[in-house]
Amino acid sequence: MAIPQTNFNPPFNITRASHLVLMAHDLRASRDFYTEVIGLIVSDEDSGTIYLRGVEERGHHSLTLKKTSGEPVCECIGMHVFDEEDLDKAKFHFDRTGVPAKFVDVPFQNRTLRFSDAMGTPVELCATMQTQPRVHVAVHTHKGARALRMDHYQVLVPDVWAAAKFYMDLGFRISDYLVIAGTDHTIGTFLYRKNNPWDIVLLHRSGPCFHHCGYVVESLYDLVRGLDTAGNVGFGECIEHGPGRHGVDHSYYTYLRDPDGHRTELLLPAVQIVDRYDEPVARPLDPHSTGNRWGFPPPRSWFEEAATFASVPVRKLADEGEPLTLEKYLGTKHWRRTREPLRQSA
Amino acid sequence: MAIPQTNFNPPFNITRASHLVLMAHDLRASRDFYTEVIGLIVSDEDSGTIYLRGVEERGHHSLTLKKTSGEPVCECIGMHVFDEEDLDKAKFHFDRTGVPAKFVDVPFQNRTLRFSDAMGTPVELCATMQTQPRVHVAVHTHKGARALRMDHYQVLVPDVWAAAKFYMDLGFRISDYLVIAGTDHTIGTFLYRKNNPWDIVLLHRSGPCFHHCGYVVESLYDLVRGLDTAGNVGFGECIEHGPGRHGVDHSYYTYLRDPDGHRTELLLPAVQIVDRYDEPVARPLDPHSTGNRWGFPPPRSWFEEAATFASVPVRKLADEGEPLTLEKYLGTKHWRRTREPLRQSA
Amino acid sequence: MAIPQTNFNPPFNITRASHLVLMAHDLRASRDFYTEVIGLIVSDEDSGTIYLRGVEERGHHSLTLKKTSGEPVCECIGMHVFDEEDLDKAKFHFDRTGVPAKFVDVPFQNRTLRFSDAMGTPVELCATMQTQPRVHVAVHTHKGARALRMDHYQVLVPDVWAAAKFYMDLGFRISDYLVIAGTDHTIGTFLYRKNNPWDIVLLHRSGPCFHHCGYVVESLYDLVRGLDTAGNVGFGECIEHGPGRHGVDHSYYTYLRDPDGHRTELLLPAVQIVDRYDEPVARPLDPHSTGNRWGFPPPRSWFEEAATFASVPVRKLADEGEPLTLEKYLGTKHWRRTREPLRQSA
């Protein structure tokens, strides 16, 4: 099919992926994970909610955790628009195009518009929230991976191009999209508004489901310090995938699971992408390859587990493909053996 | 059982693990692997042999690759003694104690004494070899992980304490030893002469077999640059295990397999260990844990594949234990699932 | 005085600082400097011109060097607009407001509009240039500091706010501005369009003069590898200032001088700055302090030497202030001395 086209004169100005809200069973355990390992700063908290931000963030929060005794779902993902006026333009646009949208009250945020995208994903928009000082230079107070800022989120959707079109009509551009090599089957796409290649990543699977959010760290050393800290404070087995380096032109990754299983990617600063001549690039993916420059393929859990969005039904795909999981990879991997295995494992 | 005691007045002065000789099917492929990915320097080569060294090494070679059309075995491991005179003392000692030992001619090495240790492992000793300039500061000429120096090797042996005793009688000290928690079953030990915790590592398995050699890299960046290069030049799937951080007090690791399956560990500089009060430390190992501070446990191949030594029979152990492999780990790992898996994998 | 206000509905859309043109006496020496030390890639060259780009840049060039036997001036600085249409809007705007502007032919660039800003600085705008592949992942081919991309330039101007107003009318925002503490004397300001705090930096001095351009490197390791390489290939004394860390919230810096004395800053990726609530921040500067978080103040040459722009007269300031130079700092610095100096230096 033809790739949807970006609307370069969008009805209102979304500037970036900015925040998200996750439910958690045990706020204390989750707090430890995000402050000690990821290195987020607590901007505010009470018995039922914790507001967290990266060390360079001025916005009050990029991650909100809310206590639940039910399913640890994702309440919504959030984006910034540039101006308060953009919220009114957005409301007008959504009303006109039949997208359910209403203003809601969110602590520490100014006017906030909640809508559902083409897949049903709940998204909220705000232009401003309370601000906090950037503390990225106060390195002596930082913990773990000292994550700088929330960068993007990945959402599983049953129809990548329909979901992408929704955002491209709102001005999002595509940096890359993944197609099964030798076919025209698109299995994912990277969409952006700010000057790096992703604000929202869409992956072809049953959904909509929240797969992960990505926090940027300053260096490999910070990433590893986060992992060392994880090992030291009881989260040593929180790593689901990585460290490794993504294929195509992407960077290093490590995926961690929080106490509720919510997934966070730690990544390095990405390339800058601003110019008109940065056209969408097709990335053929060999389903029998790891897809990485180096590092194992993801384990099955990475492909199969994700959080639902609150009260949003999941449309199940009959066929989610047969990605190369770590489990399969290990079963087929053959080093040139220098001798017969000494024994057969159980 | 009682741990053997170090002989602090050894019959001759071994200073360090220094070199090894591996057989290879395709010298060109192996050369690429060691020069481009590991970053070794070719000191000399002809149609049948390549002599390699790390960028800071003054000795002519720490790794010799010899062409074979047979099994890619390990010919021997090598150690330096301090002085030529130590070779004569060694010969005298081995003759007196009934250890087979004879002088052999080895290109680029001065007088070289070959002997078999208590497990039958072929070992050669030399005091001096031709020297080469250290080129560690010529960073603009370095490739891959720019490995600095060969640091240690790991040998699989069917009787860890018998093997260790042989070396402790020669002055080796123990830094750590691994015991199955709650038992007195020792599954490995780290022996050293130079000022870091390992020159030769012994692991309890069928053997003797050569498991890996370890090259020190300067920083995590160099390690990752080696892996990036691997991905770029066609060795992206050479990683068998890692990156991760070992348990106990040890450092970061990545294990790579060369084109013949020979295994190299890249590691960071270790702690300094010199003093009389650095007594052997027992490290209880929970067989159901990864044994790592962070990072997956090793895959089955890491436990089961190793090179035999040329013409040395392998004594098979009836029971090699049931280490926690990556395969098992993945099968039992349960993240707190945020929803039911979307489908059951094949 | 009141700080000028950003025009959030600018007459056309400048997206970023993108390139510059410098004159050089000895192209071969300059080529060595920029390719071996900074790590730029040659996109094209002939006997009189070299076109260079950072390893992640898709645009054909961010630095053009032209051979001269005269003064090694700066020919112009360059910016990208988003669309070809923006060039027409720019021409219309400049004509209407009396700013000299004309279309010029520049190799490898599409339509290019050259104008002079409020200080007389020659600036060129283009929407597109020929593209090149990003090669940032081909790390095994990279050299020196493997600079990623041109990020910003600094221009000395005799009237900071007048110069700033010109750009703020075109949509530029202020991240920070430097004022002499206790006064309202502004000595510099940081202006941006893309999502980090600077595209063009204005410093209050005689001018307009080109002070430096800044290239982003991926990590401290890359920066240091650039300096190691400099030392190895004959540019060991090219460092004028640093490494150090800027004051306020800014990052690490090192300033190098090329064979003609042109100055390049190597810097790490900066914070993200996108949101409406990122208002200009005044940064009071104590003229008796180094102004740095750590590291020496700049030497006198850093304050006093800069390239003129081709055929643009310099307006000399009667008073350029008395910045704390390294020379002064060393003369007044007193460590608590643990004994009398052993002798008096010459």
Place this chain on the structure above:
Amino acid sequence: MAIPQTNFNPPFNITRASHLVLMAHDLRASRDFYTEVIGLIVSDEDSGTIYLRGVEERGHHSLTLKKTSGEPVCECIGMHVFDEEDLDKAKFHFDRTGVPAKFVDVPFQNRTLRFSDAMGTPVELCATMQTQPRVHVAVHTHKGARALRMDHYQVLVPDVWAAAKFYMDLGFRISDYLVIAGTDHTIGTFLYRKNNPWDIVLLHRSGPCFHHCGYVVESLYDLVRGLDTAGNVGFGECIEHGPGRHGVDHSYYTYLRDPDGHRTELLLPAVQIVDRYDEPVARPLDPHSTGNRWGFPPPRSWFEEAATFASVPVRKLADEGEPLTLEKYLGTKHWRRTREPLRQSA
């Protein structure tokens, strides 16, 4: 003159430079400096003394600070011998050769022998001290540069070869020595016992005086994190020299001054040096060059300021040479100027 020869059968076995004792005016200020910036751990303290160690050190202390209201002198430098028995051998040797030596009581150390070397430098020897756990893997508790271990100290002496001979008779080897190029005038030498190129460094100047001690850090990131912390907690101007990279084959350096002016070098792990064929290397030094691979030459204070040893008279040299100081360097440094300086500085 002929270089003294190492005695490879020394009368007793010194293993390494291990500790030192410095006097300080304000223990609280010094404590802050060494714990927050350098990252040392306090092993014990009372109102008059603080005992500090690096994060990987097992010995109770490598740096002892004692409160004084007088001169902040260096009380002594300390070395480890391998065995208690070596202390008796040392006493016997010193008595026999007329070197003043006596056993002293030092808290947390076992038997300790204090002697004066050929220049009068007070040195103490011990085989064992109380031990502490290594905490190098507890990275989440580390501060500043998280220094790993004390590595070496540098002493100014009026007769380098006489001082060196004293230690070479005790088994020390020379890695390098610095000679003024074109002369046979030796201005410094690097002596070692453990497996890296320096335990004690001797520099030709009036003395004996204590110039600096060197602590090893794990990576450039740790070094920079120490400097960032320095800037954040009020020690931003403690840097006297660096960061830079030494000439010859040596590594990166930064020299800091503590609140009393005592000097600490932070350095990266050095090369391994063990083998018989590692003969002393002469390093000709051009007195008109910086002597560095990159980075400024040291300021005058680095050459002229050092701590005396308690009650040890300083033998003043009539001529300490004319080293290239940063002050001189700046005065003579000429970049190819791209235009006349805009004005003459005061």
